[in-house]
Amino acid sequence: MPAHAAAILPAPRAALTVTTVQTPTPAADEVLVRVRAVAINPVDWVIQGTSRVTYRWLNTPAVLGSDVAGEVVAIGSAVTRFRVGQRVFGLATGTDRGRDPLREGAFQEYTTLVERLTAPIPDDLSDEEAAVFPLGISTAACALFQPQLLGLRMPGDPAPAASRSVVVIWGGSTSVGMNAVQLAHAAGYDVVTTASAKNAETLRGLGADAVVDHRSPTAVADLVAAIGGRPVVGAVALGAGSTDACIDVLARTGGERLAMASTPVSLDSLVGRRRLFPAMLPVFTRIGLGTLRSTLRARRRGIRAAFVWGSSLRDDEMGPRLWGEVVPRMLAEGALRPMPAPLVVGDGLAAVQDALDRQRAGVSAQKVVVRL
Numbered sequence: 001m002p003a004h005a006a007a008i009l010p011a012p013r014a015a016l017t018v019t020t021v022q023t024p025t026p027a028a029d030e031v032l033v034r035v036r037a038v039a040i041n042p043v044d045w046v047i048q049g050t051s052r053v054t055y056r057w058l059n060t061p062a063v064l065g066s067d068v069a070g071e072v073v074a075i076g077s078a079v080t081r082f083r084v085g086q087r088v089f090g091l092a093t094g095t096d097r098g099r100d101p102l103r104e105g106a107f108q109e110y111t112t113l114v115e116r117l118t119a120p121i122p123d124d125l126s127d128e129e130a131a132v133f134p135l136g137i138s139t140a141a142c143a144l145f146q147p148q149l150l151g152l153r154m155p156g157d158p159a160p161a162a163s164r165s166v167v168v169i170w171g172g173s174t175s176v177g178m179n180a181v182q183l184a185h186a187a188g189y190d191v192v193t194t195a196s197a198k199n200a201e202t203l204r205g206l207g208a209d210a211v212v213d214h215r216s217p218t219a220v221a222d223l224v225a226a227i228g229g230r231p232v233v234g235a236v237a238l239g240a241g242s243t244d245a246c247i248d249v250l251a252r253t254g255g256e257r258l259a260m261a262s263t264p265v266s267l268d269s270l271v272g273r274r275r276l277f278p279a280m281l282p283v284f285t286r287i288g289l290g291t292l293r294s295t296l297r298a299r300r301r302g303i304r305a306a307f308v309w310g311s312s313l314r315d316d317e318m319g320p321r322l323w324g325e326v327v328p329r330m331l332a333e334g335a336l337r338p339m340p341a342p343l344v345v346g347d348g349l350a351a352v353q354d355a356l357d358r359q360r361a362g363v364s365a366q367k368v369v370v371r372l
């Protein structure tokens with residue numbers, strides 16, 4: 001049986017360890033990829049630190065990670081869009097409920113990707129640049145386009161000739177936010193967003209027509225002023241405090257839909273704790289009460305608020321449209337840039353644990369990447 005090296009989570013809350021695992025054979029709808037670059041998302045260190053309570057279905061040993069770029073080395077019998085030797089990037093969904101975290105996790109030399117969540121890497125994009133996209137753009141697309149969230153038209157859908165409408169993206173300088181700004185702009189919406197002042201120009205370059213500092217006490221009023229009476233089709237809430245701020249903006253502008261991507265209290269405070277369970281109760285109580293309070297606030301204002309799950313596009317029609325049509329077309333047209341810019345922090349699987357710690361320590365408009 002062929003084998004390869006993987007950075008595994010050997011047990012809940014343990015440090016990643018590099019070991020050897022069996023190399024899988026791709027299923028009919030999968031490609032087997034030699035991974036060349038992976039990117040880190042907050043969920044990776046959240047799962048590492050809290051999976052006993054947050055990802056209770058996840059068995060260990062597990063391979064974490066969602067963002068993969070590499071080269072196809074084998075294809076399943078039903079795969080039509082890829083060939084062996086092709087460079088691809090895609091969303092690894094191994095940590096989702098019902099998936100196999102050893103076959104389908106990103107942080108290993110070889111992994112499987114489903115064809116429907118994979119796209120070719122254009123020649124002018126490096127593996128490190130391609131690796132920044134998968135979970136960021138998938139989560140952004142779920143928030144903007146899934147009917148139960150904002151339900152907006154996708155890039156390439158016909159746009160009405162009438163007056164333009166606005167999408168609010170709180171947290172535009174996050175990884176999800178930078179992809180959301182580009183997708184919403186490409187779909188023909190005006191985008192108003194938030195970022196710290198040093199990232200404002202970058203956000204304008206991605207298509208935002210107004211950028212407000214999320215740390216400013218007048219951020220909500222500034223966004224409402226920037227919208228200036230245009231119709232608002234909805235808001236995407238990213239980052240601490242974003243849900244209530246978005247409810248305030250929507251209530252003052254007549255917007256009725258809210259996609260919530262972040263918990264009201266960061267799980268960061270749980271990750272480093274020596275004993276998880278005593279610390280867990282107050283944090284989860286605050287998350288539960290905060291979510292209930294925000295949902296009721298939204299409902300009283302006529303706003304439909306729902307949570308985003310960034311890999312849920314695996315099972316709907318939007319996933320294959322995003323990865324099969326929209327992403328390749330936007331890249332070819334130069335309408336989609338790999339943002340946040342990759343910050344390569346190391347080479348090899350042994351560097352992945354440090355990369356998780358680096359992401360957890362905080363980034364500003366940067367995507368932590370490891371080359372394999």
Ligand SMILES: NC(=O)c1ccc[n+]([C@@H]2O[C@H](COP(=O)([O-])OP(=O)(O)OC[C@H]3O[C@@H](n4cnc5c(N)ncnc54)[C@H](OP(=O)(O)O)[C@@H]3O)[C@@H](O)[C@H]2O)c1
Nearest residue numbers: 139171173174175176195196239240262308309310364365
């Ligand atoms: N539900 C899902 O499926 C899903 C999937 C992916 C991510 N998420 C969540 O979405 C959020 C963003 O994740 P990410 O990976 O995109 O983040 P990230 O790239 O790690 O975000 C870093 C950025 O956050 C910005 N930021 C810090 N505090 C903020 C605040 N209070 N409001 C708005 N922005 C703030 C900073 O912007 P400045 O430097 O400009 O200040 C920084 O550039 C996280 O809460 C993450 O857990 C959810």
